[in-house]
Amino acid sequence: MDLSGKRLVVTGGAGLIGSVLAERLADDNDVLVVDDLSNGVSESVPDAATFMEGDLTDPAVVADVITPDVDAVFHLAAADKYVDTDEPREQFETNSRMTHTILERMQEVGVSNVAFTSSCTVYGEAGEPTPETYGPLEPISVYGATKLGEEALLSVYGHTHDFTVWTFRFANIVGPRFGAGVVPDFVEKLTEDPETLTILGNGKQTKSYMHVTECVDAMCHVVEHTDEPVNTFNLATQSTTSVDRIADIVSEEMGLDPDYEYTGGERGWEGDVSTVLLPIDELLNLGWENELSSDESVRKVARQLIDRQE
Structure with missing residues (x-):
């Protein structure tokens, strides 16, 4: 169409x-x-x-x-x-x-x-x-x-x-506008308390x-x-990122080195899928390809959110 x-x-x-x-x-x-x-x-x-x-x-x-x-x-x-x-x-x-x-x-x-x-x-x-x-x-x-x-x-x-x-x-899907998600959650938490970051689950949840x-x-x-x-x-992207890695990226972008605390368990919340592996072969076969990796997408949004606060 x-x-x-x-x-x-x-x-x-x-x-x-x-x-x-x-x-x-x-x-x-x-x-x-x-x-x-x-x-x-x-x-x-x-x-x-x-x-x-x-x-x-x-x-x-x-x-x-x-x-x-x-x-x-x-x-x-x-x-x-x-x-x-x-x-x-x-x-x-x-x-x-x-x-x-x-x-x-x-x-x-x-x-x-x-x-x-x-x-x-x-x-x-x-x-x-x-x-x-x-x-x-x-x-x-x-x-x-x-x-x-x-x-x-x-x-x-x-x-x-x-x-x-x-x-x-x-x-x-991550972006700097209105919407819940781990990246804005971490930015908000670290803005309120730069010393400690509470992470839902065990931090090992890995997704694109x-x-x-x-x-x-x-x-x-x-x-x-x-x-x-x-x-x-x-x-999706052709790579994945763990929640711990997101915490590292957001902390790096904010110039912080907080201690991580975990709520425990493999899931961040009830119904959360801890590991998602989403192939995009059909999308690639159609001639479309990502420019940003999963880590790069997280870092870009973290930077956008932080810049908006400044």
């Missing part, structure tokens, strides 16, 4: 990834950002995009947003994964209802292109490399379960209702960290170069 001269809807476009995607798309397209601001801030929405605050589980709001002249929907809105242990039923039902409502409206008005941000959490605790064909998919968190359920629903629309679906299974600008670039590349009914891609 050519991403120029189109009318596009970005749900969750006030969040960490959605705001950067909206900014990228707004260069050559008419972009409408829709967000309830539960996980985003309106200041992150680019000036070149139109912004609407609204609850996308409400069919009336979705009807206002998705009209027959829309060419594609980039669906990033979701109840945050960090509420997993607080309101698991609400999270599952909210995400599932929102995605189903959007798809029903798209079918009703003849809009058939949708890009969806899933997560590597759908793979569960595999303990081995997980290409897009890996199975069985056995998530260990409600967040992963709801993403897998939404993927299944999107598959139905791709194979049965003539939709073109792009599904992106993210690694950890991808800078948000590269994530958005990869998403656009995939949408522009694939057109199967369902196109599923891992988005």
Whole structure:
């Protein structure tokens, strides 16, 4: 799909990834950002995009947003994964209802292109490399379960209702805008207490960290170069970083040498997958490649966050 001269809807476009995607798309397209601001801030929405605050589980709001002249929907809105242990039923039902409502409206008005941000959490605790064909998919968190359920629903629309679906299974995406994550968490903790850093788990959790600008670039590349009914891609770097290494990088960038304290255990929180190995061969075969390693992505974001404080 050519991403120029189109009318596009970005749900969750006030969040960490959605705001950067909206900014990228707004260069050559008419972009409408829709967000309830539960996980985003309106200041992150680019000036070149139109912004609407609204609850996308409400069919009336979705009807206002998705009209027959829309060419594609980039669906990033979701109840945050960090509420997993607080309101698991609400999270599952909210995400599932929102995605189903959007798809029903798209079918009703003849809009058939949708890009969806899933997560590597759908793979569960595999303990081995997980290409897009890996199975069985056995998530260990409600967040992963709801993403897998939404993927299944999107598959139905791709194979049965003539939709073109792009599904992106993210690694950890890092950036300097609003959004939870280990890098801003460490920067904030060390700003408050330069002497001691509390690390969730044992610090050995190891995952890929991808800078948000590269994530958005990869998403656009995939949408522009694939057109199967369902196109599923891992988005990650070709390297990984441990939580201890992130602590080292953030400390180095802040010019500090804190003592590390650990909460213990292999997981940082309930449902956390301690080791994620996400191959991106399909993405590489499509002609896209990272410029930043996982460590470099972490360091770039740490520097951006620190500079913003100064």
